[in-house]
Amino acid sequence: MNRIKETLKKHGVILTLRGAVLAMWLFVLVVCVFGVIPLSNEWAQDFPDIAYLQYPIVVGVYVSAIFFFVALFQAMKLLSYIDHGKAFSELSVRALKYIKYCAIVIWALYSLNMFVVYHMTQQMDAPGFMFIGMIIPFASFVIAVFASLLQKILHDAIVLKSENDLTV
Numbered sequence: 001m002n003r004i005k006e007t008l009k010k011h012g013v014i015l016t017l018r019g020a021v022l023a024m025w026l027f028v029l030v031v032c033v034f035g036v037i038p039l040s041n042e043w044a045q046d047f048p049d050i051a052y053l054q055y056p057i058v059v060g061v062y063v064s065a066i067f068f069f070v071a072l073f074q075a076m077k078l079l080s081y082i083d084h085g086k087a088f089s090e091l092s093v094r095a096l097k098y099i100k101y102c103a104i105v106i107w108a109l110y111s112l113n114m115f116v117v118y119h120m121t122q123q124m125d126a127p128g129f130m131f132i133g134m135i136i137p138f139a140s141f142v143i144a145v146f147a148s149l150l151q152k153i154l155h156d157a158i159v160l161k162s163e164n165d166l167t168v
Contacts, residue, residue, distance in 0.1 A: 071143075
């Protein structure tokens with residue numbers, strides 16, 4: 001009976017995490033489809049002297065969205081490996097590696113876009129906008145560091161497990 005409860009609890013947690021990943025995917029997809037272009041056009045009309053900056057921002061958002069979707073796909077694969085009892089495998093290490101690389105690319109794209117955001121805040125006289133623009137690069141940097149740490153720990157655990165299997 002306890003084993004059944006543990007299995008249901010484990011599957012419930014994984015199901016909740018899958019739901020969270022799908023919700024993030026849907027939110028970013030809706031923002032990319034319905035929000036980015038209209039917002040950039042509206043911004044360009046409101047501030048015509050810096051309207052030329054809308055294109056680097058739009059391109060940066062769409063390119064980073066591609067890497068975000070790849071990272072979410074890898075997270076779904078990782079959850080699938082955990083669900084099927086393959087958490088301590090090279091497949092999980094590879095999924096974490098791809099998540100780390102995607103987070104690094106997103107961090108780099110938004111860090112480069114910070115120069116554009118800085119120029120915008122100077123023109124708009126809105127210094128608080130600069131702090132809002134720092135949220136995504138900071139979050140992606142934290143995710144990259146965390147994924148790298150998990151990748152290292154998981155790889156070391158796999159090596160230790162294989163050594164123990166050879167010893168016994």
